[in-house]
Amino acid sequence: MKLLRFGEPGQEKPGLLDGETLRDLSGVIRDVNPQTLSDAALENLRQLDFSTLPEVTGNPRIGACVARVGKFICIGLNYKDHADETGAAYPKEPIIFMKATSAIQGPNDTILIPRNSKKTDWEVELGVVIGRAGKYISVENALSHVAGYCTINDVSEREFQMERGGTWDKGKGCDTFGPIGPYLVTRDEVPDPQNLSLWLEVDGHRYQNGTTANMIFTVAELVSCVSQFMSLQPGDIISTGTPAGVGLGQKPEPVYLQAGQTIRLAVEGLGEQLQRVAQDA
Template sequence: MKLLRYGQPGKERPALLDKDGGIRDLSEFIDDVSGPALSPERIATLKALDPASLPLVDGTPRIGPCVAQVGKFICIGLNYADHAAETGADIPKEPIIFNKWTSAIVGPNDNVEIPRNSKKTDWEVELGVVIGKGGRYIDEANAMEHVVGYCVINDVSEREFQIERGGTWDKGKGCDTFGPMGPWLVTKDEIADPHQLNLWLEVDGKRYQNGSTRTMIFQIPKLVSYLSQFMSLQPGDVISTGTPPGVGLGIKPEPVFLRAGQRMRLGIEGLGEQEQLTVDA
């Protein structure tokens, strides 16, 4: 099942995507695609619906972020062996954790703003993992029971803010619009193996990232279990699991960074595509 949200910012409505690509409104059954609707029991109820019985949405509405009211937007750094190599970093011994502020979240095709005084805004296609069942101190063997599904995330990053301005990575990661999410939340039953997915990103038609989740250092069960040792995970929390090689920072001989007026296009096998125009903040 592919869950989504459509409509203008702040006024999105819940929906699912039918087999023909039509948007079917779910407002009669759930308030939003958010924590309370993502429990195993609620997902089972939604799966039992006949999509053809739901109202078909006319036209081509804006698609909003696929998860609403995200409590925590947790990110994992340097989680692909080939990406760590391109940055010259050592393979982490434990997952590197940082945060994107929830105010960074936008729809998959909304504009991405280049922050004021930015010199090094960069891109990162990532697999998003959405929590459906909360918990603490989760065993790795049971971790996938807590995952409801997956989505595409562009972990947009300002490298000077992140690396050169002191402190933690967070201030270069959480700028407004730095978290395009969607187009849909794909329930985990539709993805046979999330560690065998191709993912890619282009800027102005040039392919920069072309990787696979096969090269993840810490896989999803490990990440869910690990994070739950330090915080409770709650329904609707989103984990962005790292990026493959090809980020602008790693390009040789000179890094390449974004400027206003460019188009990013990115996607993950089975999870859909995004496209954003960059604009000045």
């Protein structure tokens, strides 16, 4: 299934993509949130006759595909080619950092370059949405804790991240820096998360063109590893790293986002995002 949320910010309704038709799920569930991500809850939705659900007409705004995200967990330097382009050694174990949940927005909402930013960058990533709570999860059981997957743009301000002292979080959690969606694709429709292409373009120029096969740590290994340090709860999101082609890695000089540009990105089977870039006030 492809679950999504549509409507104006703060007023989103749950929906389901039935082929090319958007269906309204608000008569069945309150929202796509931690309470509706368990295997049992998702199976109940699968048993519905989708054709009986109201059709959503027009072109509504698409919101973040999950509401009430508890933790937005990110993984750094998890693609061999991205580590290579930054000159970093491959991590011995996953690099874990947090992105503020206030950064979350819809997949097509405007990205705002923060005040005083000089180095706002892009990162297409595979997102993992947790559906079942757990801690100290084994690699073998890790994917059973996953509700589904989504496309994420891990927007990053490199000066804030690397040159302002402290951890990476300063450059990762700015408002609008976490577009997720357009939809959550349940894990039964993604039999191998290590075999997905992903790409990103700025103003029609393709900068990133990678595959999750190039991850240093697999999705199962990441879920297991994160759960050794914190419990995972339904609705938590793990953003699993980005392939080569970020602005920071461009040669001979880095390239960063400018107001007025347009970003398109997608993960295979998980939907496309389209964002305009603007300067924050």
